[in-house]
Every structure is written in structure tokens, then in C-alpha cells.
Amino acid sequence: MSLDIFLQHFFNALTLGSLYALIAIGYTMVYGILRLINFAHGDILMVGAYFVFFGTFAFGWPWGVSALLAVAGASVLGIVVEKAAYRPLRDAPRISALISAIAVSFFIESLAVVVFTGQPRPVLQPEWLVSEWQLGGVRILPLTAFVPAMTMALVVILLYIVYHTKPGLAMRAISKDIETTRLLGVKVDNIIALTFGIGSALAAASGIMWALRYPQVHPYMGIMPGLKAFIAAVFGGIGSIQGAVIGGVTLGFVEIMTVAFMPDLSGYRDAFAFVLLVLVLLFKPTGLLGESMEEKI
Amino acid sequence: MKLGTFFAFLAGAALCFCAVGQAQAADLPPIKVGVYLPLTGQNAFGGQLELEGVRLAQKEMPQVLNRPVELVIVDNKSDKVEAANAVKRLVERDKVVALIGTYGSSLAMAGAEVAEKAMIPGVGTSCTNPLVTQGKKYYFRACFIDPYQGAAAATYAYDTLGFRKAAVLMDMTNDYAVGLSSFFSRSFKKLGGTVLATLKYSSGDQDFTAQLTELIAKKPDIVFMPAYFAEGAIIMKQARELGATFRLMGADAMDNPDTLKLGGKAAEGFLHTTFPYDPTMSGMSAEAKRFTDAWKAAYPDKETNVNGALGYNTYFLIVDAIRRANSAEPKAIAKALAETKDLPTALGKLSINASHDAEMPVGIIEYKNGKRVYVGEVTPK
Secondary structure, eight states, X not given: OOHHHHHHHHHHHHHHHHHHHHHHHHHHHHHHHHOOOOTTHHHHHHHHHHHHHIIIIISOOOHHHHHHHHHHHHHHHHHHHIIIIIGGGTTSOHHHHHHHHHHHHHHHHHHHHHHHXXXXXXXXXXXXXXXXXXXXXXXXXXXXXXXXXXXXXXXXHHHHHHHHSHHHHHHHHHHHOHHHHHHTTOOHHHHHHHHHHHHHHHHHHHHHHHHHHSOEEOTTTXXXXXXXXXXXXXXXXXXXXXXXXXXXXXXXXXXXXXXXXXGGGGGGHHHHHHHXXXXXXXXXXXXXXXXXXXXXX | OOHHHHHHHHHXXXXXXHHHXXXXXXXXXXXXXXXXXXXXXXXXXXXXXXXXXXXXHHHHOOEETTEEEEXXXXXOTTOHHXXXXXXXXXXHTSOOSEEEOOSSHHHHXXXXXXXXXXXXXXXXXXXXXXXXXXXXXXXXXXXOOTTHHHHHHHHIIIIIXXXXXXXEEEETTOHHHHXXXXXXXXXXXXXXXXXXXXXXXXXTXXXXXXXHHHHHHHOOSEEEOOOOHHHHHHHHHXXXXXXXXXXXXXXXXXXXXXXXXXXXXXXXXXXXXXXXXXXXXXXXXXXXXXXXXXXXXXXXXXXXXXXXXXXXXXXXXXXXXXXHHTSOOHHHHHHHHHTOOSEEETTEEEEEOTXXXXXXXXXEEEEETTEEEEEXXXXXX
16 A cells, blocks of 8 residues: 555544544533433534525525534523433433433424425535645545534534633533532533533534535435544543544544455454454453543543 | 126126227237336336336237237345245236336345246346356346446457456455455466456455555556445555556446446446446347337336336347247246347347346447546446
8 A cells, every 4th residue: 555545544444533532522421411312412513514504505605604503403402302302311310311312302203304305415524625636646525624623623612612611610610520510510511501501512513524524415415424422422431522533533543443454354344443443441441531520520 | 696687797707898899909818928127115126117118119029929919017125035926926817928027136035036936037127146047947047147247348458458467456354255256267267368356355455555555566557446436546546646558447336327427537448348238339130129229219208228128138138038938937937038149139149048048239438538438338258
């Protein structure tokens, strides 16, 4: 394999891995605070991508404006979902909340099929993101750099919120003990709503990136990315933001490099990813960075 | 029975008899051909089009062996059980000598099972799954099976485009894609070309950059990818983004108006196989022209279409077999059907091969200047 080809694979992997990482941090954040696996995460990703589609195609807004409105719209949706489907179950056994999350996921998907129809639709890619850069024998699009950069920026913002702001402090407190936090005068419901708002905004942001890279939207587009990102989050240690980033990027590299080094086995790349997950969990049941409770937000 | 009623019945029967005698020049009883198609339910759209094609053909050739052909039409309601029942009814109650049907492979499989037991020959319209006729003595089809297109694509790439180096990108979890790909590779190699690589992915994958980067490194002239249109469009886009210069070719699963919408500029130069009929085709055969004109006259508000043409062809295929067999005996018809060779039809010269599938030319579509263009036909080698 020549260096050019290897570098091309490297950039492909970095982009895919960053996408997984971005989705995974949304999963991990909600889980870290509520111990709830929000299965609707992938579907909110889809809704975010659709918002951009409608913003640009139906209303003719510029891509940037549509993207911002989509992120805002998705966080509102996340807060509504939390109020309607998770809050009433806060004192119920955890399994009930999990089932409720699955129900929300199916509900959003079915609703999307009814409202948006099942037909895949093309997504607008802003010109400046798809003009080509030629670096030696490697071709990359600005998009290839844009996705990892956005992921890093969002991770930094998220870490800042969680570790350096008052609501972030409250989130970390809730993750340890909801009742005590409430006794200390924190408005727990508001903080949890905020958590879902941020989580959904992240989902929408990743949906928008996903639709830039794979320029199509359809009602089931969130399922596979959601599942893969969930694996990435578990792999990195669910609850840990840094772990989710490492998990996502690793998964992206495993998937791409499997094809790069073993083209004959290209159809089995998911299997390789899962085998890796199983191995990591065998030796570190809490994932790569999921060992101590302190690290969980 | 009261005497009055009895006389009324007699009078009525006599009247009917006279009417029939006057309407039909032939005094022999009609040859009954059963038609079972999905006229309601989820496959109704295709079933209706095919029925319209069958009716058109019957209007054109209402007699064979000096006997009128009577169509007995039953709706199979897009349901497997209904399809089996429909065939049972046609065979046992209506005593048909041959069957036409159906749209939808699973429906055809259910119907063919019953027909096979009853030893009544049947001809499928647009059921492309190989299992429909596999191991059956009495079941045939008027369309080609899916993998046949793979061979056609290879012939087009090698002969017409002059390409010698090909590669394949396929969904390894999909029978359609695997079947087409292996036919493509086999034919391309047999013609003298080289297949540099076969790369795979699984259903639901959206990232093809790794496979495409590998393909680019191998420098093929053409990559065959029998994908569905949605993922096919993503593959086109990613290939162009990565700077691929090879041509991409697909099969009829890409034949969807959305291919162009989703692919955008990346669809330029894309090729795919399809049925050998298109209203815009140049050099239409006399049969295709006759079908087009008849369709336009009968259904002025509906576009001519492949399903209509398949229904139309199926009728002629059976009538031709009856004529050649010189008999309306089911067994003789089946024998004649199996011997069909180079029958001129609306979809080109049609022959029935050893596995009872139709062999005919395959149409090629190319996307040029943002338009879907029917560029011609190719007969697989």
C-alpha cells in the first residue's frame, strides 16, 4: 500500500471516527447523568438532519442558518421527549425507562415516515465544504477536516459546561445522587431537561454532519449510526466523554483499516468492530475509561 | 322446478346460444387461459398494468387455431394464499389450459406450486426470483431473472465500451447483489477481461470510502455495483469526492427517478441495465411499435411501461405455443413453451432457456447531461 493510499484511508477513518465520536458523546452524557440509555438519540439525529433539509430546500435559508435552527429545534424536541416519556418514569425501575426509550425511538421513526415519507432525499452540501483540496496524492474535502474540528470544538464546549459551570456541577451531582442534590436546593427537573437539551443538540449537530458526509436523509438514517455510536460509547466506557471520543475514533479506524488491509474481508468489517468490543469488555468490563465513578459526569 | 321457470330457462339458454353463435365465427369452444394478478393490495399497481397489457394482446389476437381465446381473470389480492387459491380455482373450476401470472415473485411461487401439481403450464409476467421456475416442468416466465443482467452489464462493458479491467462493489447480505455480481464477474472473465477486485459491504452501510479508496488504488476502468438506488447514489457521490475516474454501472434496482435526484452531478456517466423497452428508445422494433401504438390508443392517459409490455408479451408467448403445438392440451402447450426460440416480441427476440427463463436483450440506461437516456440494448454473451 502506497503512502498516498494509506493517508487517504487515514483521513477517511478520521472523519468517520469523528462522526461516531460526536454521536457517542451525546449518548454518554445522558447515560452518565441519568443512567438511561437514550435509544431515541439516533432518531433525534435524523430529525436534526431533516430540519436542515427543510430549512435549505423548502424555505431556501442558507445552510448555516438552517443548521443553527435545526440544533435549536432538536434540543426543544429532546426536552419534550424527556418531559413526556422519561420524567413520569423517573422513580420506576430502570428497565421501564429503557423500554420507554425504545418506544420513543419507534414513535419518532414512524412519525417521520408518515410526515416526511420513506423516500430518501438529497441534502445540500455547501460549496465551500466540498471543493477539493489536493495534498500530494491525497484528495480531501474541507469537509474531511471540518467534521473532526467540529467534534473537537463541541467536546471542549461540553467539557467546559460540565466541569466549569454551575449547571455542570449540578449535573455531576445528580449523577451521584438525585435525592441529595434535590435536598441541596437544585432544581433537578430543570437540570435534567437541560441535559436532554444539550444531548439532543449534540445529536442534531452529528446528524447535520452525517448528512454532509453521506448526503441523504431518510427516516431510518439514525439507526445504524446510533447503534455504532452506542458501541463506541460502551467501548470507551459509557459515561465518560473522553472515552466516547476515543471509542468513536477507534471504531472509525477499525472499520476503515479492516477494509484497507484486508479488502477480501471488507464485508465483515462490522464483525471486526464487534470482536474488538468484546475483547475490550472481557478485559475491562467498564470500557476503556469507565473504571472509576469519579470520572463519570 | 315449476314448469314456467323451466321454459323461461330453456328460452334463455337458447337465446344465449344464438348470441354466442352469432358473435363467434368459430363454432369450436373457446380456449380458456387463466390470469391471476394482484389487482388489489400492495402490488396492485404493477398487477393492473400487466393486466392491461394482457388485455391489449388479447384484443389484438383474439383467436388461435380458429378458436377464440377466453381470459378468466382472478385477483390474487397481493397475497400468497390468495394466489394459490386463485390458481386452484382457475384449474379446477374454470378448467383453464394455461395460466398467466404473476407480478411479485412470492405470489408466483405460491401459484406455480399449485400449477405444477395440476400439470397446467403457467407463464410468469415479472417474477424475477430464480426460485419461481426452479425444478418445475410446467412453469415459465416471460422476463429474465435478476442475475442475467449481470452478464448483460459485463457484455456491454467489454464489447461496447471496450473496457478490459473491472471491479465489483456489492452488498454481500443481499441475494440480488450477490447473484448479479457473480454473473458479472463470470461473464467479464469469459469475455477475456480481468476482474481486479470484489469489495463488499453490508446492508445499511453508509460509509463506502474505504472500499472506494481500495478500488481507486486498483485502477479499474469500470466498477459494477448492483446496489439499490439510495445507497447507489451515496456510492456515486463518495466515489467522485475521492476523485475516482472509473465508470460506475448498476442494474435495474438503480432504475428510479430518484437516482438522478440523489446522485446529482455525481450521476453523470452512470450506467445501468434495465428491461429492453423505453418509450424514448430509438430504432423500436415493429412489435414494440405495435405495442406502443396499441397502448396509446387504449390508455391515452397512461404512459407506456415495461409491466404493460411484459403482460402483453406473456399472452403472445402462450398463444404462440398453442399455435405451434397445434393443440390446446396443457402438456402439449408446456412442451411448445419450452421450445420457444427467437419469438419476436415487444421486448426483442425472446427465447426460453433450459431453466424456463426468458432470454432477451437487456436495455442500457446512461445518465448524460443530467438526463436519463436509453442508449440501446445488449444481448448477454
